Amino acid sequence: MRGFLYGIALQWKLDMRSKSLLVACYIVPLIFFLLMGGIFTSVMPEMENTLIQSMIVMSVSMGAFIGMPPSLIETYGSDIKKMYKANGVPVYLGLITTLVSAFLHLLLTGIAIVMLAPILFDATLPSDLPTFFLALAIYILVSLSIGSVLGLTIKSQAKLTMVAQLVFLPSIMLSGIMFPADLLPNFLEKIGRLFPAPWGFRLMLDRGLCFENLWYLIVLFFAATIICAVALKREGKN
Template identity: 75%
Template sequence: MSGFLYGVALQWKLDIRSKSLLVTCYIVPLIFFLLMGGIFTSVMPEMRSTLIQSMIVMGVSMGAFIGLPPSLVETYGSNIKKVYQANGVPLYLGLITMFLSAFIHLMMTCIIILLLAPILFEAALPVHFPEFFLALAIYIIVSLSIGSILGLIVKNQAKLTMIAQLVFLPSIMLSGIMFPTHMLPDFLETIGHLFPASWGYRLMLDHGFQFENMWYLILVFCAAVIVCGVLLKKQKSK
């Protein structure tokens, strides 16, 4: 256990030095929050009640879909994988340590947004903090599980960037954080429900922590765990 915790701590320190992760988990989400938070609350003052949840969905989606996958490609698409195998280290250990490290980074970003939003934009704080943080943790875990699939299945960085954007952009535009989903055409609203962002957003809203907003996230996570397991087995056989 001590070795595992050391690995997580080491990966966290390495991620801090990673320019890619720094940009996708901290700089871009926080800049977006500072710029768009003022615009949203000026144009739509009623958005103060959901501003924190909206900005968190954006930050988590960027970190999970654009920040984590390149780190996985660097590990499983390079000689680092051979080092793991040569030393008898399970291949899944790298995925788990990067997953937990990204979870910590994204949680820190979300806490920064949670602390600054009421001060800067008079945003409403969540009514029930335990439920909010549990919903947030679930949403981060599910989003990172999808990011893990992207990092394991796509080997080329250029293709990975394109595919990650194809997951990230609909997650933001069709989730309801920019405007109510009922304003969208029916087919776009349906497509939006395929992405975890819309479910995570509703789950984090006040009184939104209910099974009807959670079951799809649980289903996606279970499916992602199975897919990641299959992909790691394929990595081991290569």
């Protein structure tokens, strides 16, 4: 247990030195929140009721799909994996410590948005904060599981950047956080539902934590878990 906690602490320190993770988990999401929060609430005053959820969906999506996968490439595409094998450390430990560290980073960003949005933009706080943070934790975990698939299956940093953008942009543009999803053409709305963002957005709304909004996220999580298990098995053989 002590070794596991040490691994998480070490990964946290490495992540704090990672420019890609800091930019994707903190700098860009918070700048986007500060700049666009006022614009959204001015153009669409009713968005005060969902501003927190919308900004968190954007932050989590960027951190999970763009910020976290490069850390996995650094772990499993470098001498770190060799050190794991040489010292008898399970190959999956690198994934777990990266997941836990990224989870904490994204949770901190979410907490910052929850604290600042009512003060800066008169945003409405969720009526049930414990339920809201449970929904947030579920959404972060599912998003990170998909980011893990990207980081474990794509070995090239250039390809990873391209694929991550192809996952991130539709997640945001078709999720309903920028404008109501029912304004989209029917086929684009259906494409948007393939990504976790619209489900996570509805899950974090008041009284949104229900099986109707949860089932697809569960499917995504278990599918991603299976793919990651297969990828880690291959990493252990290489």
